[in-house]
Amino acid sequence: MAIRLDFRDDDFETRFAAFLTTKREVSEDVNATVRAIIDDVRENGDRALAAYTRRFDGLDFDKVSMRVGADEIEAAYRQTPREVVAALELAAARIEKHHARQLPKDDLYEDDIGVGLGSRWTAIDAVGLYVPGGTASYPSSVLMNAVPAKVAGVARIVMVVPAKDGAINPAVLAAARIAGVDEIYRIGGAQAVAALAYGTGSIAPVAKITGPGNAFVAAAKRQVFGTVGIDMIAGPSEVLVIADGENDPDWLAADLLAQAEHDRGAQSILITDSPALADSVEIAVSRQLKTLERAETAEASWRDFGAIILVPRLTDAVPLANRIAAEHVEIATADAESFVPEIRNAGAIFVGRHTPEVIGDYVGGSNHVLPTARSARFSSGLSVLDYMKRTSILRLGPDQLRKLGPAAVTLAKAEGLGAHAHSVAVRLNPGE
Amino acid sequence: MAIRLDFRDDDFETRFAAFLTTKREVSEDVNATVRAIIDDVRENGDRALAAYTRRFDGLDFDKVSMRVGADEIEAAYRQTPREVVAALELAAARIEKHHARQLPKDDLYEDDIGVGLGSRWTAIDAVGLYVPGGTASYPSSVLMNAVPAKVAGVARIVMVVPAKDGAINPAVLAAARIAGVDEIYRIGGAQAVAALAYGTGSIAPVAKITGPGNAFVAAAKRQVFGTVGIDMIAGPSEVLVIADGENDPDWLAADLLAQAEHDRGAQSILITDSPALADSVEIAVSRQLKTLERAETAEASWRDFGAIILVPRLTDAVPLANRIAAEHVEIATADAESFVPEIRNAGAIFVGRHTPEVIGDYVGGSNHVLPTARSARFSSGLSVLDYMKRTSILRLGPDQLRKLGPAAVTLAKAEGLGAHAHSVAVRLNPGE
Numbered sequence: 001m002a003i004r005l006d007f008r009d010d011d012f013e014t015r016f017a018a019f020l021t022t023k024r025e026v027s028e029d030v031n032a033t034v035r036a037i038i039d040d041v042r043e044n045g046d047r048a049l050a051a052y053t054r055r056f057d058g059l060d061f062d063k064v065s066m067r068v069g070a071d072e073i074e075a076a077y078r079q080t081p082r083e084v085v086a087a088l089e090l091a092a093a094r095i096e097k098h099h100a101r102q103l104p105k106d107d108l109y110e111d112d113i114g115v116g117l118g119s120r121w122t123a124i125d126a127v128g129l130y131v132p133g134g135t136a137s138y139p140s141s142v143l144m145n146a147v148p149a150k151v152a153g154v155a156r157i158v159m160v161v162p163a164k165d166g167a168i169n170p171a172v173l174a175a176a177r178i179a180g181v182d183e184i185y186r187i188g189g190a191q192a193v194a195a196l197a198y199g200t201g202s203i204a205p206v207a208k209i210t211g212p213g214n215a216f217v218a219a220a221k222r223q224v225f226g227t228v229g230i231d232m233i234a235g236p237s238e239v240l241v242i243a244d245g246e247n248d249p250d251w252l253a254a255d256l257l258a259q260a261e262h263d264r265g266a267q268s269i270l271i272t273d274s275p276a277l278a279d280s281v282e283i284a285v286s287r288q289l290k291t292l293e294r295a296e297t298a299e300a301s302w303r304d305f306g307a308i309i310l311v312p313r314l315t316d317a318v319p320l321a322n323r324i325a326a327e328h329v330e331i332a333t334a335d336a337e338s339f340v341p342e343i344r345n346a347g348a349i350f351v352g353r354h355t356p357e358v359i360g361d362y363v364g365g366s367n368h369v370l371p372t373a374r375s376a377r378f379s380s381g382l383s384v385l386d387y388m389k390r391t392s393i394l395r396l397g398p399d400q401l402r403k404l405g406p407a408a409v410t411l412a413k414a415e416g417l418g419a420h421a422h423s424v425a426v427r428l429n430p431g432e
Numbered sequence: 433m434a435i436r437l438d439f440r441d442d443d444f445e446t447r448f449a450a451f452l453t454t455k456r457e458v459s460e461d462v463n464a465t466v467r468a469i470i471d472d473v474r475e476n477g478d479r480a481l482a483a484y485t486r487r488f489d490g491l492d493f494d495k496v497s498m499r500v501g502a503d504e505i506e507a508a509y510r511q512t513p514r515e516v517v518a519a520l521e522l523a524a525a526r527i528e529k530h531h532a533r534q535l536p537k538d539d540l541y542e543d544d545i546g547v548g549l550g551s552r553w554t555a556i557d558a559v560g561l562y563v564p565g566g567t568a569s570y571p572s573s574v575l576m577n578a579v580p581a582k583v584a585g586v587a588r589i590v591m592v593v594p595a596k597d598g599a600i601n602p603a604v605l606a607a608a609r610i611a612g613v614d615e616i617y618r619i620g621g622a623q624a625v626a627a628l629a630y631g632t633g634s635i636a637p638v639a640k641i642t643g644p645g646n647a648f649v650a651a652a653k654r655q656v657f658g659t660v661g662i663d664m665i666a667g668p669s670e671v672l673v674i675a676d677g678e679n680d681p682d683w684l685a686a687d688l689l690a691q692a693e694h695d696r697g698a699q700s701i702l703i704t705d706s707p708a709l710a711d712s713v714e715i716a717v718s719r720q721l722k723t724l725e726r727a728e729t730a731e732a733s734w735r736d737f738g739a740i741i742l743v744p745r746l747t748d749a750v751p752l753a754n755r756i757a758a759e760h761v762e763i764a765t766a767d768a769e770s771f772v773p774e775i776r777n778a779g780a781i782f783v784g785r786h787t788p789e790v791i792g793d794y795v796g797g798s799n800h801v802l803p804t805a806r807s808a809r810f811s812s813g814l815s816v817l818d819y820m821k822r823t824s825i826l827r828l829g830p831d832q833l834r835k836l837g838p839a840a841v842t843l844a845k846a847e848g849l850g851a852h853a854h855s856v857a858v859r860l861n862p863g864e
Binding site for chain 1: 513515516518519520522523526529530533534539541543547548549551552554556557567570571572603639640658660661665667680682683686687689690692693694720724725726730768769772775776777778779780781782783784786787788789790791792793794795796797798799802803805807808809810811812813815817821822823824825826827828829830832833836837838839840842843844846847848849850851852853854855856858859862
């Protein structure tokens, strides 16, 4: 049973504030282990990489090649069920189309005194994409990370995926092929992150690493940050459903459980003005849990972190939603559209009863890598911009320097930076 | 004396590669101290903040108010020399004009099957701006951080600045007034970062913290990252000057020293095809060092990290520049414009002999907060986007769900996520 909060209760603010700061993640401290692995790979390259892979994944690079061959990718693609390939291709096409609209335009112009100014965008040269092994090896995540990189124009996209005893989920390789990724290595963990960041004899280094991973991968990404760029460190997922009384409780229960089945730390929240709906959703959740494959995970998440919040009017949900700043917000109300401009803090908003969040996970076209753990207050989902960087361009001629130079000299002197002042002054007064 | 590298030497690649990885920063490990300070402020709020401020800044909040009063800001503005105020106002107006062009446009559209998709940008609600105390207290940095936040539409901008024994640089308060920042607190260090991230009785928390600081501030920003957003952790600054033989060596020497005077870890690099220019710049540097206020810092930086690289043809500078990925790149050649598209990895490019980098520090209009330490390979300078976040919007009706739903179900099942599949299937087949 999820917790229940009622906006009208005297202690609501206290309980809601406590609810907001509930910690949903136990992070193991693996920093020392990870530090040692990174240092080893940095120093000993392929030899260290092979040793860790033998130890952690039971894989011997004397017998299996580290790089996944083109024939293997092709075979995996053919081995993947036809309807899965078709669904991946539909998803990839929609993701590509949506993300192409995110491509930023350069802005190069001259201002009113003839100064040339510019913001120029270029793709990052090389990017590494981490794909987890085992059950968390999701082909949809391959698309969500690789397609925007392709759209950005990244020339080299490298994928790493741990292959316990050699096996890689064929659908993951099929997704890579569909996304146009062909440099794939059978490595994982902190050692793979280190290889991407520093390079080895076999793997040239990249400039940025994206993609989810376990505690070791997350710690390794944090440690190599600076040497390379990284994306956000993803936390456990969450959904907030804002619903009026006119919903089918089964639909909403299914959405809450879809979130809950991800992880015991996932969080599903329902805000409604209908006590009757609250009750019937709770019952539907219990009923659906009985037939769910991942019932144990979903039940733990719903029990420990799930919540139903009753509000007198649905508009009261808005300030709560903005404080929760959920990764996903579903609006299942008659006037769903009117809520959209009010919900400022959300990774993604799913509008109306026929837009379950799961559509966004796969085939909506928008990205499913979104800010978790209230970070939608200050950050955004993955986009084409994450695979590009902006360079400023400035161009002055003698006239412009004469106009702007004196102010720069004044400020440099006020800041006590004499060489700064001189660098402008020497051009203004050649005698100086 | 800076080091000299010659592209034609047999060991050039080895020496250049070593040069690229030279560490220019000694980072103290202050993590444990900072952790204790943050925990204390989080738990004890204003009381802890007052205690640390008394201890580190010699300031007693029983005698001086923590918040800087409106009258004080006004007095500082009037006390700042007229020409400095005028220069700050010119700078602020140019920064505002340039950054206004960075405001992203929302993109809300319907695709060919009637799915509503959107990327909507909103300002972060509240931002904290850290301003260092003492000699590193630069009014220009106040403008570079605060003006883009204003342009983004951030409703609440909070500034913190340590005030040893109560004193704040009047020009810093003048810059705050010009930028429209009026919530200013006399606090600094890790305790100020903690107060911004978690809030205290007197200070409401913010969602993101930007601005430079010392090792304690940097460590504190890293530690609160996740709870709030942060900007990059700035490293020591660098400039790369690409120059032909037709330059005034005094101009280039001044530019190299402007960078070097910032910090002993700053780096100034000259790449030229003219051995004669290389020699005369080196001589000019030595001569200018004699009259520089900050000669000791500049000399140490030039000696330890400065470099002159000789290339046979200036076009050979391009791949080197892209590997160096400098914060600032000056192009002082006859055909400067032709280099611009080739230099992919740079925080900012200054085109032509009359565009010293210092113009960009103050009055060019572009931002002077730029990626350091080779991070221009994967990141960008500060912009309006850093003070905003993007929310994805997705809207399907029954028709669109019928079209896309089956593929989502297929993928969810392929990924072993039964509740995901059910959340779509229950809407497609109400019996299910």
